Structure formats: structure tokens, C-alpha cells
Amino acid sequence: ELATPACPLRSSSSLVTMGSRPNATSCQQWEQPHHLFFHLGNLSLLLGLVLPTTLGLHMILLRLFLMTGCSLFITWATLYRCNLDVLVWNVIFLLVNFMHFFFLLYKRRPIKIDRELQLVYKRLFKPLHVKEALFQRLTGQFCTIQTLKKGQAYAVEDKTSVDERLSILLKGKMKVSYRGHFLHNIYSNSFIDSPEFRSTEMHRGEKFQVTIMAEENCKFLCWSRERLTYFLESDTFLNEVFRYLVGKDITNKLYSLNDPKLSDKAVKKMDRQPSLCSQLSMMQMRNSMASTSDTDDILNQILRGGSTGKCNDNIEGDS
Template identity: 35%
Template sequence: MELPDFDAMNSTLETAVADYPVCQAWREGAEDSVFQLANIFLVLGFMGGSGLYGLLYMLTLLTLGFFCATVWSWEDACTTDGFLWNFALFGVCVGQLVHVSYRLRIVTFDKEFQELYNCMFKKLGVSLSHFGKVVACCDGDLQTLEKDHCFAMEGKTAIEKLSVLLSGRMVVTVNGEFLHYIYPFQFLDSPEWDSLRPSEEGVFQVTLRAESRCRYVAWRRKKLYLLFAKHRYIAKVFALVVRNDIAEKLFSLNDKAFDSSGHRYDLRLPSYCHVPKPDLDKSDALLHVPVQPAAK
């Protein structure tokens, strides 16, 4: 049995190792300033916060960092793959930066829509991009109603839109009796909107008449429900502002619930109802408990 030639094996191993040189000693000096600047930008970029502005901050610094890394790797002929990777990441960051900047672009609206945003939607944290979708849903149209003209007639006008008063004042009546006023940046038909499902139809149970020249914005029910189906966030915002408007109207009726004939109206129902005001004199008689004579 012949023994293996260990000398030949060692020479083969030495040849293989020679093809892949290793670092014999650490460099005496550090890398150039471009390399250091690239890593500083990357460290600062990964410290970005949340939200669109945090994303904009992070992508800006990452873009600068990968750009400096691309320049540094281009100067070294032995780092072709490093150059390609850095350049690819630089391109991705540039694309994301452009996309985020587009989402944060300054959106301008007409004066009335800007006031509507400031009064109703800004305090809820709704972004201008989301509000732009709300404005686009009504095609940016504003409606005008002259003095003493009716927005809705009791028992006649169909419930087919949701509207917000922007200027002027409207009065709400039922059976000719005053119910309450509607002021700017309040919904005109929030109780009617909330009382119907998307597939249901109905008519107004109150009359809305303009006491002065009024301006309002209106969204068609079908278009608004399509917007809600695409953007659940907008649907939740509208559900909040509509129900808050209904609550404010109900609280405003506390001191005006009884009319001259002693009837009370209730806006919480799809159709109004009235309850007779109790007669306090008769109620005292009902509350009287007869005293039984003492037993002998």
C-alpha cells in the first residue's frame, strides 16, 4: 500500500491560497472623506421618524448617503459590484423621494373649501391629500340658495345627498313650527343621512329654508359611498363628523324642545315624533295616595 504524497498536496494547497490573497496588514490610514461622509448620511438617515415628513427626512439622507457611496466605489476599480449595488440603492431612494415629495405637495383650494378644511377636518388630522379626494368627489362645485328659498320640503324632497352650509343661515321647521337654526360649517341633512342605509331611500320630514343668501357644498350619496368604499379612513372621518353634528343639534334642542302647543320634537328618529307635554296639575292628583282610616 503506497502512502499519499503529502508534499504534493501541500504545494496544491499553497497554489490555491495564493489565488485568493488575504489582508496581510491593516491600512495605516483611514478611507477618504467621501466614504466617511456616506456612512454619516446613512446613520443619520436611519434615525428618521414616522409619518410622511419623517419618511421625507430619511429618504433625503439615504439618497445623499448612497450617492456618496457610489462616488467612493467608482474610484476603486476593484469594487464594481459595490458600485452597482450602491448605484441601484441610490436610484431606489431617488424614486421614493420623488413619490413622497409628490404626496406632500402644496394643495390649494378655493377660499370656501379652505375654510371648510380648517374648521372641520384639520383638527381631526386629515391630510390635504385626503381632503383633496373629498373635494374631488363633489367636483369642487359650490351651490347657492337665495333668501327665503327652500333647500328641502317636508315630505317631498328626496334624501339623495349630504350637504354642509358654508355661509348664511337656515331655519328648520316642522309643521310650520320652528325647530332650530343651521349655522355655517354645520351639516344641513345629517339626521336624514344617518337614518338611511346606502340601499334605502327616503324623504325629508322637516323643511329647511334660507333666512339669508346661503352657500353650501353637497355630495351625492352614490359618489360619496363609492369614495368610502375606496378609502376607509375617509369613511371613518365622515362618520365621526356627521354624528358629532347630530349630537350638537340634539343638545341645541334642550331649551327649545317644546313648541307653543306643548309638543316636543325628536330629531333622533328618521321621522319626527311629538309627545304631549305632561299636565302638572293632573299629575299631582295621580300622585296623591289616600290615607287609610285607623282600625278601631
């Protein structure tokens, strides 16, 4: 007698009957709506996703709404659903969003600019929309604040190299002269060696062709020229800002050179746009003298305002 199997074989008719049954996973009857916390959590996610990106605090508000939604889902899953996987996933989402939220707040922390640099930032860089964080990067890595006592030289003609640094005078006053002839003064919040910086961008190894002497006890911000150049090459916006500031500073020096009657206050308040003609004239003043045999005549011509007249003649000729 054959033994009866533990699991009797089903007939083909029974298999057909099972195959004809409706899918057990299909919704035969809808459940009741979930608790209010579930709907509030979804509403919080929706509000975070529809925030306009034009808002200044868009990313912070987005993370805040996402964290609120995750917190509501955690409350719903713990108190009313008793569902562990929903609880764990929302805890993970909450932690990730909290870390991102904290990072965004950290990036928006107020940047404290050194007290000695606040004025130069407000006068030169802030009007050009340079952020405090970017200015801090510019002044915090490869520049130093140095001092000169009255009578000390910042640069000596034909001796000091122009390749080493670029500086902004923070406090005091300096005098620029050529072979004992006074050319112009340099005041606070102005570049000290902007003409040399611009005119020797493509030619290295040159010397100062003027002497720059401290008329008072001076303090200046000094960049390493090589490291500053590399930094500006990596930041297009800041590179354009420097080109504008250097060109404007050259123009102001040219106006003070051609009009010796200008008072100190008038020179400090000058705010004119840099022009190509004025920049070329300033470069000619500081650089062409040494390469021309008749340097005294050129100096006298510049002191009389001859370079401005020549520029005007060139402009009229071009027009």
C-alpha cells in the same frame, strides 16, 4: 520515436506539492486603509440606518443620507479606486434613492384647499386631525358646491327624497319648518340634512318630513350620498369622523329646537358631545311625526321642550 506533448504530464509528486500550497485567495497581507471618501460614505449609511423612526422626517432623512453615501462612494471609485463596477452600482443606488426622495417631498407638498372650503375644514375637520390631503380627496371627487337664492327650497316635506345627498351649509342661513310651524335655523358650517342621513341609513326610499328653506342667499357643499357611503366604507377613520360630526350636528339642532330663546351667536358657538338620547329625540322630531296620527300634539310637545324632559326621565329610570 514518440512525439513530446505540448503540455507535459505532471507527475503525481508535483500534484501533491500543488495541493499542499496555501490558498491563493487567502489574505497574506492586508492592504492599506482606503481613502477618506470611502469611510465618509460608510458613515453616512450608518447615520441613515440609526435614525429613530419616531422622527417626522425619518424617511426623507434616510434617503438623504443614503444619497450622500452613494455620492461619496462614486467619488471614491472614480478618483481613487478606478473601479467601474463599484461606480455603476452606486450610480444605480443613487438614482433609485433620488426618485424615492423626490416622491416623499412631493407627498409633503402643501395642499391648497379651496378658499370656500377653508372655514369648514378649520371648524369641523381639522380639530379631528383630518389631514389636508384626506380632506381634499373627500371634497374633490364626488361633491359639488351649489347655491340657493333667498326663498328657494332645499327640501320639501313629503316630496324630496332623502337618499340623494348630504350637505354642509357654507354660507347663509336656512329655516326648517313642519307644516308651517317653525322648528329651528341652520347656520353656516352645519349639516343641512344630518337627521335624515342618520335615521335613514338602513331604510331607503323615504321622503323629507320637513321643509328646508333658504332664509338668505346660501352656498352649500353637497355630496352624492351613495358615493359618499362607498368612500366612507373604505376609510374607517373618516367614517368615524363623519359619525361624530353628524351626531354632534343632530345634538346642536336638538338644543336649538328645545330652546327657542337661544340667539344666533349662541347656537353657532354650541359645541356639545352627541348623546344617544338627543339623537333619538331629533329623529323622533323629524321622522315620527308623519307616522303618528296626533302629529300636532307631538310638535307642540317638542316645541315646549317635552322631548328633553322625556329623555331625562328615561335616563333617570335607567340609572
